[in-house]
Amino acid sequence: MSMLTTHDRVLADLGATWRPQRQWIEGRGLWLIVGHFLSGVGAGAWLFGAWLDDGPTLLAAIVVVALAGVCHLAFLGRPKRFWRMVRVGSSWIARGFVGMSLMLPAAVLYFLFPTGAAGVLFLALSVAGAALLVVYKGNVYAASKGVPFWNSPVLPILYATYAIRGGLALVLLVMPVAGGGFERHGLALIELWVAVSAAVMLGFYLAVMRQTNLAARRSVTELVRGRVAAPFYLGTLGVGLVVPIAIGVAGLAGPLSQGALALVAALSLVGDFFAKYAIAKAGMYVPIMPAGRA
């Protein structure tokens, strides 16, 4: 029965004018979205952890990026061949793999041996790998010529912004547990600033894509009033942007408690995930033929 369902769905999709992309969102495809989400959060957290020199954040970043790697492997059709993904000449997936391969060992070594010339080298390598991880996934989507909604130079910037925000959210989440000594109000301001930036960037991205071509416009329609509207409004906008920004604005009047900051961080992470989920799910392939009766 499941074979017929899959087969029939493939046939229906191939005959349809508007074909939704399913490979990177349904079934094992969801692992890729989780992997993209975690890799951004982990890489962003590593950059913040290195800046703040905060051990617990660095450790959390290593764990999260390692989990991201596992999620990527769970998505692949042939995970045992993962080591072949090194053709960095033109593939952003390969560049992301190199970034992760660079960051993880260097990060572990820096965590264990943070001092001396070796420590500086490990830190530099891990930061370079993390920076590659922050920028790679947006470019992976942007290189997808078959899905016009993603095929935009704005998307890498949006995803990098979300990665920075996710990293900061992880810092804020780890802080109450680890009792970090850095200034809370300053971090809350950065979080608010990045959240507003992400909101502006998201609005700009959707406005641009609405004007790009029919397939991209169709994806925007799916996002704002179609099959992806619920996760977009609830997850990406409501939980991910409106509530954290509202709490952040309230925090301008006076310092937020650690609990409030942790709540903002958790909501930001949920929103980060749903941003990637909604954008991936709204992707539609270029129509092969004009609309008619199939």
Added chain:
Amino acid sequence: MRYGMVIDLKRCVGCYGCQLSCKAEHGTQPGVFFARVVKREFGTFPNTRLTFLPLLCFHCGDAPCVDVCPTGASHYREGGVVDIDADLCVGCRACMQACPYGARSYNDEQRAYYPGQGLTPYEAARYSEQNVGVVMKCDFCIDRVRAGLEPACVANCAARARTFGDLDDPKSEVSHLIRLRGGEQLQPEQGTNPSVYYLPPA
């Protein structure tokens, strides 16, 4: 040498012979199509028009699927044929997202055409574990071409709507047809320079 195909939409009758012969030639599983025909009906009765568009991999000269492949599994072969090395493919499906023509299929598991009854002897002979978890697509029947034969979809086209040949040779039949009938690539604005040309239906 650049292999290419010309499909005459005036001759195509939408018989699905290309799709079936391709499946027979390559032994592809349910849900995997190297060649397919999209059918659309336009207008309202009595002024209606039925249009068929046979599709396959366009073996683009500037193939986005080759650019995004992280392992080099998607590559150019002799004659500009874009092919997939199943032994190198990791099943990331980036090529499927990059292809503007939907020419690639992902084979996620071994499926039979008669569910619950196991594989038929034909399926058992043709299916390969090597092809599970990887992306598959048309290779212009390169093994047949090397043997001096036409691709299966060309050889089995009942309406002789398909012509295969060398696009770089100005004297070849494909070049002649493109010049004479105004052959056009599908969605040239994608900038992929497909090797498949369509002759207008009227």
